[in-house]
Amino acid sequence: MSAMQQLILTCPKGLETLLLEEAQGLGLQEARSQTAAVRGEASLADAYRLCLWSRLANRVLLVxxxxxxxxxxxxxxxxxxxxxxxxxxxxxxxxxGFSGQGAGIDNTHFGALKVKDAIVDRLRERTGQRPTVDKVAPDLRVHLHLERGQAILSLDLSGQSLHQRGYRLQQGAAPLKENLAAAVLIRAGWPALAAAGGALADPMCGVGTFLVEAGLMAADIAPNLRRERWGFSAWLGHVPALWQQLHQDAEARAAAGLAKTPAWIRGYEADPRLIQPARNNIERAGLSEWIKVYQGEVANFEPRPDKGQTGLVICNPPYGERLGDEASLLYLYQNLGERLRQACLGWRAGVFTGAPELGKRMGIRSHKQYAFWNGALPCKLLMFEVETRQFVTGSRSGERSAIDQAAEPAKLSEGGQMFANRLQKNLKQLGKWARNQGVQCYRLYDADMPEYAVAVDLYGDRVHVQEYAPPRSIDPDKAQARLLDALAAIPQALNIDPARVVVKRRERQSGTKQYERQAAQGEFLQVEEAGAKLLVNLTDYLDTGLFLDHRPLRLRLRQEAQGKRFLNLFCYTGAATVQAAVGGARSTTSVDLSRTYLDWARRNLALNGFSERHRLEQGDVLHWLENDRGEYDLIFVDPPTFSNSKRLEGVFDVQRDHVALIDSAMAHLSRNGVLYFSNNFRKFELDVGLAERYRVEEISASTLDPDFARNPKIHRAWRLSLQ
Structure with a gap:
């Protein structure tokens, strides 16, 4: 084997330029980069050195x-x-391992099998013995890449991927790989800051990957110094003496680095479950004297180095994957920006994010941005100089103090300010009405301005925001920017804690999708409606458990319920049943297909002191009506537009099936009874034939309170009685 070896170093996509620079510094010659890899030549000693010291490579392949x-x-x-x-x-x-295709080989398993057979046959022919396959810890790991009719056959010197340093045995939900974290730190300028005695803080440290990688750099510790098994350990071309010398040199450098005054490196994590795993990872890396981790919220983040030095704030905020994450992420970024402005003047900050548009909401101008990939997800590293000249606030005066500017909320965009103005105008008008009527829960805004297609509902001191899915003609990025504008405006306009804002996306619903669970926080909030106590859940389902637009109809039922036998079909969480009970109904019967919502209805009734004389029946409404023999004086029917629940006997369509539904319900109505029918299908048309059998009066206009006057098509309602 010649003195110089051809090497291929693989890496995550986006790290090629950084890896090229690092590899050249570690001895790689004639080096050039390509997608997710760097090629070059090196001696065996330098190949070992690359395995030991590369912070960025995944694998070192010897061709x-x-x-x-x-x-x-x-x-x-x-x-x-x-x-x-x-x-x-x-x-x-x-x-x-096999990658690529062509030359009649389109299956990687088949390609790998041909390579394995060739190796085994060669050794059997030469020695009479054959090696065996071990996919977990083999003596030799071979890789062949086939592209455009050319094969590159390599020996993997690294063994396991080099990003697996060995210290991170415990990890959080979505940790960065160690070499990606190292690349982010290098781009953020940490090696130079560390050499100059700078500090480092991570306000969302998770299990400490940024912290450990920063500590390894500051202490001059080879990232793979603690690895015991390598791809070359059982390779017959391995030169142990050469490797041992390099390893001893690295150990000496690590000992000298750790003997220095430790760098000030601190991590803060809100989730108490991650504190001990982070500390364990730090201890395994041998950096317990250098790195400390504390429990703390971003809103309280304030790094205080022992010697008062500044340095780098680095973090990887969580990515939104669940319904409603837009709000929590926006406010997280706003809190981060506020803490940087208030507590980190003179520092440098790097935010590694899969949602770079949220970086614009931090109130600080980013002066540099670097593109990365976290697996298949495009990400950016946003760099900030935390200086007052970089702050984006509402101040137009150059004479205000740095403290004043840091404490000021980030300035809203022009559109965000318009949205805030509309919210404040609506609040002034509707708030007075709500106070006078004792209304605690009402709709404040419902896509009043078409470009801000959200509904904003107040539930006491909480805000429930529903984003209507934009039409396909609207650029998704523009729609997302407008949503973020609106979310940024809500806490300022309503003077409310961002933690009390919940966001959901409402799209066209079919079947029971509108009733499906979206989260599992299980937090119920008690609200009042005309003195009746009701439970709502703002987080776990698309709807909250209380249809605000039906408030006037519920109160009408309450006024008419005295001494009546009340039947509530498709009862949902039983809010109408509660109002009828409060109004003095002799008895109530509530029917719904969902056990979850019947249990909710039971809790609502119990909250108001009702238990006896109030039946809760689970079943398909149409089937239940066929079998029930009861007679009722007051009936409320508010069916879904469409339902295909697994427990439903067939598929329910309100336009197609409403006649059969109403006829079945009217068959249970007492001689002088009244049935109220409503639904929110915008294109619904009541069958004209019903007026031939019953007295029918549309009452839609009288069932809308001022908070829904802007949207008269929110529902339609009728009063029916026997002739």
Whole structure:
């Protein structure tokens, strides 16, 4: 084997430029980058050095052969021609990786099988023995890449991927790989800051990956110093003495680095479950004297280095994956920006994010941005100089103090300010009405301005925001920006804690999707409606458990319920039943298909002191009506537009099935009774034939309070009685 070896260093996409610079510094010559890799030449000593010291590479591959491939047999012969007896003991173990396609090889498993067969056959022919396959811990890990009829056959010197340093045995939900974290720190300028005695703080440290990688750099510790098994450990071409010298040199550098005054490196994490795993990871990395982790919320983040030095704030905020994450993430970024402005003047900050548009909401101008990939997710590192000249606030005066500017909320965009103005105008008008009527829960805004297509509902001191899905003609990025404008405006306009804002996306619903659980926080909020106590859940379902637009109809039922036998079909959480009970109903019967909502209705009734004489029946409403023999004086029917629940006998369509539904319900109505029918299907038309059998009066206009006057099509309602 020649003194200089051809090497291929692989890396995550986006790290090629940084890896090229690092590899050249570690001895790689004639180096050039390509997608997710760097190629070059190096001595065996430098190949070892790259394995030991590269903070960015995934693998170090030593090229054994290159040859053309026209068909599977050509692949076999090319691999078979390599002198494998110089690389692997005849009774050793191997694993084969294959990538690429062509030359009649379109299946990676088939390609790997041909490579394995060629190696095994060669050794059996030469020695009479054959190696076995071990995919977990082989003596030799071989890789072949096939592209455009050319094969590159390599020996993997690294063994396991080099990002697996060995210290992170415990991790959070979505941690960064160690080499990606190292790349972010390098881009953020940490090595130079550390050399100058700077500090580092991570306000959302998770299990401490940024902290450990920063500590390894500051202490001059080789990232893979603690690794015990390598891809070259059982390779016959391995030179142990050469490796041992390099390893001893790295140990000496680490000892000298750790003997220095420790760098000030601190992490803060809101989730108490991650504190001990982070500390365990730090201890395994040998950096317990350098790195400390504390429990703390971003809203209280304030780094205080022992010597008062500044440095780097680095963090990787969570990515939104669940319904409603837009609000929590926006306010998280706003809190982060506020803490940087108030507590980190003179620092540098780096925010690694998969949602770079949220970086614009921090109230600080980003002066540099670097593109990365976290797996398949495009990300950016946003860099900030935390200086007052970089702050984006409402101040127009250059004479205000740095403290005043830091404490001021980030300035709203022009659109955000318009939205805030509309909210304040509506609040002034509707708030007075709500106070006078004793209304605690009402709709404040309902897509009043078409470009801000959200509904904003107040539930006491909480805000429930529903984003209507934009039409396909609207640019998704523009729609997202407008949503963020609106979310930024809500806490300022309503003077409310952002933690009390919940956001959901409302799209066209079919079947029971509108009733499906969206989260599992289980937090119920008690509200009042005309003195009646009701439970709402703002987080777990698309709807909250209380249809605000039906408030006037519920109160009408309450006024008419005295001494009546009340039937509530499709009862949902029983809010109408509660009002009827409060109004003095002799008895109530509530029917719904969902056990979850019937349990909710039971809790609502119990909250108001009702238990006896109030039946809760689970079942398909149409089927239940066929079997029930009761008679009722007051009936409320508010069906869904469409339902195909697994427990439903058939599919319910309100336009198609409303006649049969009303006829079945009217058959249970007492002679002088009244049935109220409503639904929110915008295109609904009541069958004209019903007026021939019953007295029918549309009452839609009288069932709308001022908070829904802007949207008269929110529902339609009718009063029916027997002739």
């Amino acid at each position: 054994l052969a290159r040859f053309p491939v026209e068909d599977p047999q050509g692949l076999y012969l090319g691999v078979h021609g390599v002198e494998w007896e110089e690389h692997l003991a005849p009774n050793g173990t191997l694993a084969v």
